[in-house]
Amino acid sequence: MQEKELHSSxxxxxxxxxxxxxxNNAEPDMREAPPFCPMKLKAQEIxxxxxxxxxxxxxxxxxxxxxxxxxECYEQTSQGLRTRNTRVEEIIQFAxxxxxxxxxxxFCIGLKNEARILDKMLEIHGFxxxxxxxxxxxxxxxxxxxxxxxxxxxxxxxxxxxxPIAQAEIIxxxxxxxxxxxxxxxxxxxxxxxxxxxxxxxxxxxxRVLGHNPLAALYLSSGYYSRLMHKPEx
Ligand code: SF4
Numbered sequence: 563m564q565e566k567e568l569h570s571s572x573x574x575x576x577x578x579x580x581x582x583x584x585x586n587n588a589e590p591d592m593r594e595a596p597p598f599c600p601m602k603l604k605a606q607e608i609x610x611x612x613x614x615x616x617x618x619x620x621x622x623x624x625x626x627x628x629x630x631x632x633x634e635c636y637e638q639t640s641q642g643l644r645t646r647n648t649r650v651e652e653i654i655q656f657a658x659x660x661x662x663x664x665x666x667x668x669f670c671i672g673l674k675n676e677a678r679i680l681d682k683m684l685e686i687h688g689f690x691x692x693x694x695x696x697x698x699x700x701x702x703x704x705x706x707x708x709x710x711x712x713x714x715x716x717x718x719x720x721x722x723x724x725x726p727i728a729q730a731e732i733i734x735x736x737x738x739x740x741x742x743x744x745x746x747x748x749x750x751x752x753x754x755x756x757x758x759x760x761x762x763x764x765x766x767x768x769x770r771v772l773g774h775n776p777l778a779a780l781y782l783s784s785g786y787y788s789r790l791m792h793k794p795e796x
Contacts, residue, residue, distance in 0.1 A: 570600035624761075627659045650680070653742060653763055654687045662739035667693040668729050668754060669744040670768055677744055680765070692736045696724040696746060726750040730757035743767075745774055 579595040582588075595601055601608065615622045634655065635647045647655065657665060665684055669677040677693055684691045703713055703723040710717030724747060733741050740761050745768040746754055755762060769776040779787045 568598050568603060570603055571596075571598040572600065574598065624660070627656065631656045631659060649765060650683065653740075653765060654684070654689075656763075657689065657740055658687075660739065662689070664690045664692065664736075664738045666733045666736060666738035666741040666760070667691055667744055668696075668733060668741050668746065668758075669693065670696045670724070670746050670750075672768070672770070673745040673766070673774070676766070680742070680744060692733070692738050694729045694732045696726065696729060696750060697722040698732060699725040699728040701725055701728075724750045726754035727757050730754050730759075734759045 575596055575598075577594050577596055577599075579590050579592060579599065580601060582590045584590065592601065615625060631652060635645060635652060636643050637646050638644075667677055667680055667684070669680075674695070677695070681691050681693055700722045703721045704710075706723055708723070713719065713721045715721055726746060730753070734757075738760055740763060741754075741758055743751060743754065743762060743764045743766075745766045747768055751764075751767070766774045767776050768774055769778075772778040779790060783791050
C-alpha cells in the first residue's frame with residue numbers, strides 16, 4: 563500500500579516543538595517534531611517568510627507592532643498571567659500603534675446596529691471612519707443567476723445581493739489605513755479579502771445561530787453539537 567503523502571498537520575500535533583518552554587539560550591529540539599511538522603516539510607517556505615521580514619522594513623514593523631500588541635493583551639499579576647484586552651480594544655490599540663487615522667468598517671446589514679456602535683466607538687477614539695454595508699450597490703440577486711425561489715424573502719420580493727467586491731472597491735478608493743470586517747457571510751468575506759487592497763482585520767465572524775460566536779459549536783461539540791463530530795450519512 564502506498565503511503566499517504568505528508569502535509570502540514572499542526573492541528574494534530576501534541577509536541578509543539580515550535581513553542582517550547584525553554585530558556586533563551588536553548589534551542590528547540592527538532593528531533594521531537596512529528597513527521598507532519600511544517601518545520602520538517604516546509605523549511606524553504608519558512609525561510610522565504612524569514613527573508614520577507616528581513617528585507618521589507620514595513621512588513622517587519624507591522625509584524626513587530628502586532629507582536630507587541632499580542633503581548634500587551636496579557637499582564638503579570640500576583641495570581642499569575644492574566645488576559646486584559648478585548649478584541650475591539652486590541653484593534654483600537656493596534657491602529658494607534660500603526661499611526662492609522664482612517665479606518666474602514668465593512669459590515670453585513672444584519673449587524674447594522676453593531677456597525678453604528680463600532681463607528682461611534684472608533685470616532686470617540688480619534689479615528690475617521692468610512693463604513694460600507696454589504697448591500698451597497700443595491701444590485702438584485704438575479705444578476706448572479708439566483709432564481710426567484712432561491713431568495714430569502716420569497717420569489718415575489720426584490721432582494722439585493724451582498725456585494726463584497728463593491729465593498730472592497732469602495733474601501734480601496736477611500737484609502738483607509740485598515741479595514742475592519744464586521745460579520746460578513748461565509749464566502750462574501752472570502753471575496754472581500756480577495757479584492758481588498760488594504761490591510762484587513764476581523765472584529766466578528768458571522769454566526770446567525772450562535773450570536774456571532776462560531777466557536778461555540780466547537781466548545782459544545784461533545785454535547786449539543788455532537789452531530790458535527792459524526793460523519794454525515796449519504
Ligand atoms: S510546527 Fe511542528 S511542532 Fe509546531 S505545532 Fe506544527 S507540527 Fe507541531
